[in-house]
Amino acid sequence: MRLIEIQNLIFSYPGENVSALSGINLGIDEGEFVLICGPSGCGKTTLIKQLIPSIAPHGTLEGEICLQGKSIEEYDDATLAREIGYVGQNPSSQMITDKVWHELAFGMENLGLDNETMQRRIAEICEFFGMQSWINRNVDSLSGG
Structure with a gap:
């Protein structure tokens, strides 16, 4: 299916x-x-x-x-x-939070996921996309390209 x-x-x-x-x-x-x-x-x-x-x-x-x-x-x-x-x-118009990690957590918070699950999923996402070094950066410091 x-x-x-x-x-x-x-x-x-x-x-x-x-x-x-x-x-x-x-x-x-x-x-x-x-x-x-x-x-x-x-x-x-x-x-x-x-x-x-x-x-x-x-x-x-x-x-x-x-x-x-x-x-x-x-x-x-x-x-x-x-x-x-x-x-x-226009991804910049969709950013709601200040930090990359919080932006990744935002949707999960709204779905009511617990902190442990959110932290695990954020780590998995960052590893998958190779963005571990970005996790604590401000979203406005990221390139739009």
Whole structure:
């Protein structure tokens, strides 16, 4: 079973004659890293936001989006927040805290994870991405590139 399965996704913004997304089919397996790239205005953000109904743009949506074999419509916002992460085009506007470690902990704090679990996961994230030396840096000292 795919972690995320998108089948024949079509999306149109209100009042538009041309679909922003048309016939999108995509399968993502657990552990896979997927990069969605393309020119400005091609629908990257529109596509990603369809995975999280609470932030999805208004419009007409056809097709099916499933997470772990279930329609995303069957999930509540808290569950989707635990399962799907999203970083937009301007990461600096999404930074809420001052330190890298606290930025990494922020989402976990909101999900009610205990300190021991958060510390373990932060260490795992830092090791995986090779960012152990950044953990105590101020987020405003990081490059945007």
